[in-house]
Amino acid sequence: MKRTVKDLVNLKGKVVLLRVDFNVPIDKNGKILDLNRVNASLPTIKYLIEQEAKIVLMSHMGRPEGYEIRLSLWPISLILMQKLNTKVYFSNKATGFEVKERLHSMNNGEVLLLENVRFYEGETKCDMKFARELASIGDVFINDAFGCSHRKHATTYGIARLMPNAIGLLMEKEVNVLTQAMEEPKRPFVAVIGGAKVPYKIKILRRFIDQADTILIGGAMAYTFLVASGIAVGESITYLDSVDVARDVLNYAKEKGKKVLLPIDHIAVRKGDKKQKKFATDSLIEDMVGMDIGPKTVKLFSEEIMQAGQIVWNGPLGKYEDEDYREGTNKIAKAISLSKAYSVVGGGDSVSAVKASKNAGGVNFLSTGGGATLKFIEDGSLPCLEVIQEQIR
Ligand code: ADP
Ligand code: 3PG
Numbered sequence: 001m002k003r004t005v006k007d008l009v010n011l012k013g014k015v016v017l018l019r020v021d022f023n024v025p026i027d028k029n030g031k032i033l034d035l036n037r038v039n040a041s042l043p044t045i046k047y048l049i050e051q052e053a054k055i056v057l058m059s060h061m062g063r064p065e066g067y068e069i070r071l072s073l074w075p076i077s078l079i080l081m082q083k084l085n086t087k088v089y090f091s092n093k094a095t096g097f098e099v100k101e102r103l104h105s106m107n108n109g110e111v112l113l114l115e116n117v118r119f120y121e122g123e124t125k126c127d128m129k130f131a132r133e134l135a136s137i138g139d140v141f142i143n144d145a146f147g148c149s150h151r152k153h154a155t156t157y158g159i160a161r162l163m164p165n166a167i168g169l170l171m172e173k174e175v176n177v178l179t180q181a182m183e184e185p186k187r188p189f190v191a192v193i194g195g196a197k198v199p200y201k202i203k204i205l206r207r208f209i210d211q212a213d214t215i216l217i218g219g220a221m222a223y224t225f226l227v228a229s230g231i232a233v234g235e236s237i238t239y240l241d242s243v244d245v246a247r248d249v250l251n252y253a254k255e256k257g258k259k260v261l262l263p264i265d266h267i268a269v270r271k272g273d274k275k276q277k278k279f280a281t282d283s284l285i286e287d288m289v290g291m292d293i294g295p296k297t298v299k300l301f302s303e304e305i306m307q308a309g310q311i312v313w314n315g316p317l318g319k320y321e322d323e324d325y326r327e328g329t330n331k332i333a334k335a336i337s338l339s340k341a342y343s344v345v346g347g348g349d350s351v352s353a354v355k356a357s358k359n360a361g362g363v364n365f366l367s368t369g370g371g372a373t374l375k376f377i378e379d380g381s382l383p384c385l386e387v388i389q390e391q392i393r
């Protein structure tokens, strides 16, 4: 077990460097679209306020190359002011004299948010000089940034090697939920996997085959698996380089006696059809392109979901960004929300899809991670978690 913020004593007056993941979705003008990650970070911040620490928040936003006003964290400081019952300061520099001065004048239990750490090139390079500069202002480092703890960066990894450290309450929750779901699942354990990125998700599929009882494959993933089973997919997205691996995965599931279900019908369009008129079909032939799972597949998958003790879902089941092709994803989200199973959804697109379908309330746990959640499911840990000290018993 990793040391958590609650294991630290005498935080009063201490400067706590708290890495959070405030990388929230924004539109092209920088308008914040969803505050899930900010809200998920509040329990640790509030706990540190109660402990009367001086709290320095560090986060990235987007993938800037140098300063980009659109990716400034300043708007988040305004939101924090409304959500926290204390003073929240913002520093448009992450290091240097101004930060030290502000800290000096701050009272215990107050918060200082630093500007986007990715405005500094040392961040993604995990430059230890940059990490050392940041570390020099604090007494202890806390990592609550589950969503980016698969990245070995200066404020997620480098800094942890320089200071006493612990994980935050969100990180603890994410780790506990995902570990429990993968190591001690409630059965039957139904895994639902969709989305694109077949080559990238092969490892996670093997993990699901090891741990789950039933695996439902949909989305663009499914066509490669259909081809591997000798079923035509017309002009649907297929990762030809991954067909052999997909066949191995299916054989592996067979050896292990695990049930893998592939779509039995589809919502498709014809390639080259300018109007993109969609239709339901049992087989994808000629120039047909599969865009979503069809109604028979929705029924087949929903029956499995209704009998599940636990569900873990990653990857939309169709091209859900387009409203014509989101019915499969929405109906599976609905089935999950209605089922009695303990349900976990992870993956950037998957969580947005569940929220957009208005079924988030029926899901037991929405992970704040995208890539981090997938990596955690694959490996059972993350590099930036590994670097944190163990709990002393
Ligand atoms: P996550 O972010 O949840 O891990 P992915 O990034 O793997 O999920 O996959 C999401 C993407 O997969 C979405 O952009 C979605 O449009 C796409 N997708 C799913 N099914 C299809 C399909 N049938 N055709 C085209 N794109 C699809
Ligand atoms: C995410 O949104 O998945 C995390 O904040 C990590 O962001 P990144 O993929 O830009 O490193």
Ligand code: MG
Pocket (backbone or CB within 6 Å): 347, 348, 349
């Ligand atoms: Mg994605």
